[in-house]
Amino acid sequence: MSKTIRVGVIGTGGIATAQHIPGYQALEGVEIAALCDVVPGRAAAVAEGVPGARPYVDYREMLAKESLDAVSVTTPNFAHRDATIAALQAGCHVLCEKPIAMNLAQGREMVAAARKAGKLLQVGLHMRFETESQTLRRHVMAGDLGEIYYGEATYMRRRGIPTWGVFTQSRFQGGGALIDIGVHALDRALWLMGNPKPTTVLGATYAHFGKRTDVAAPRGLWDVDKFDVDDMGVALIRFANGASLILRACWAAHIEGNDVGTRILGTHGGASLSPLRIYRDLHGDMVDIAPSGLVEVRGHHVEIAHFIACVRGEAQCIVEPEQVLDVQAILDAIYESARTGGEVRLDA
Numbered sequence: 001m002s003k004t005i006r007v008g009v010i011g012t013g014g015i016a017t018a019q020h021i022p023g024y025q026a027l028e029g030v031e032i033a034a035l036c037d038v039v040p041g042r043a044a045a046v047a048e049g050v051p052g053a054r055p056y057v058d059y060r061e062m063l064a065k066e067s068l069d070a071v072s073v074t075t076p077n078f079a080h081r082d083a084t085i086a087a088l089q090a091g092c093h094v095l096c097e098k099p100i101a102m103n104l105a106q107g108r109e110m111v112a113a114a115r116k117a118g119k120l121l122q123v124g125l126h127m128r129f130e131t132e133s134q135t136l137r138r139h140v141m142a143g144d145l146g147e148i149y150y151g152e153a154t155y156m157r158r159r160g161i162p163t164w165g166v167f168t169q170s171r172f173q174g175g176g177a178l179i180d181i182g183v184h185a186l187d188r189a190l191w192l193m194g195n196p197k198p199t200t201v202l203g204a205t206y207a208h209f210g211k212r213t214d215v216a217a218p219r220g221l222w223d224v225d226k227f228d229v230d231d232m233g234v235a236l237i238r239f240a241n242g243a244s245l246i247l248r249a250c251w252a253a254h255i256e257g258n259d260v261g262t263r264i265l266g267t268h269g270g271a272s273l274s275p276l277r278i279y280r281d282l283h284g285d286m287v288d289i290a291p292s293g294l295v296e297v298r299g300h301h302v303e304i305a306h307f308i309a310c311v312r313g314e315a316q317c318i319v320e321p322e323q324v325l326d327v328q329a330i331l332d333a334i335y336e337s338a339r340t341g342g343e344v345r346l347d348a
Helices: 014-025 042-047 059-065 077-089 104-117 131-141 177-192 299-311 321-340
Strands: 005-010 030-036 054-056 070-073 093-097 121-124 148-156 198-206 232-239 244-250 259-266 269-273 277-282 285-289
Touching: 005 014, 005 059, 005 077, 014 030, 014 042, 014 070, 014 299, 030 042, 030 059, 042 054, 054 059, 059 077, 070 077, 070 299, 077 093, 077 104, 093 299, 104 121, 104 321, 121 299, 131 177, 131 259, 131 269, 148 177, 177 232, 177 244, 177 259, 177 321, 198 321, 232 321
Parallel strands: 005 030, 005 070, 030 054, 070 093, 093 121, 148 244
Antiparallel strands: 148 259, 198 232, 232 244, 259 269, 269 277, 277 285
């Protein structure tokens, strides 16, 4: 496909203006033809900085009037399903921001719609595209670490409760820190472990900061009256191949700075990031390997370039639907386990 790819963006909030729009603008042969946002005037204001883009308030009108090849869905979680399915039915490939949806049932509907339409549905899990992640994945796939049997996935902020949007309201997002940033840590760890099939989940969630006005809030205080989600979630996930994974995610905690990283252990070696370090035994010695010369890139922009390459038929999408549905199934199970206090089986 050598023609210009015409793109529309549904939802013109922070992730669209900071990542998706500039990501598309950086690519040759891609035109942002339309922008849509339900907030009156917002799409029009953003369109002033996107030459040729027409603003809309109703994405259905946008899809009907514009001959689009692809669409980014960058709305709050509650609107992912309907906007994505509408775009797929209109003949568009879709890049939908994470998580795929509010829950697994919605995610399955979206994947089914993509298959029926014969179109690509890529979910925005940009941490797979970061340089260190890609490098470690190559080592794992080459067998350098042997059989991966354990992982840790961490995304913890000292104080990072969102003060904008609807992130802290369950009816719009489906959850809090766990579904917002935990999804990234979980997905990257699963991908690096080879996406084993999850079987059981034991989880817990906490909300010790969201309703308080007496804690430090460098970015300003969030709306405590509307806060009804978790500000921390933890889980132990077991897999069909015998491996296990510990997940930790929070918006606020009494820790030193922020803690974002992944650790995986294999029978022939282990690794952690960030920074990327690989640990092995060589010739009777314990050896620590620190790859050099890595050029860090913006994961979102590589993700968007990959999406367009897949739309053109020049690449095979590395964010596979079944993998994304497993991520959502685990998130759902963590919330269920936290509610009931028991282990949740996914292979029943």
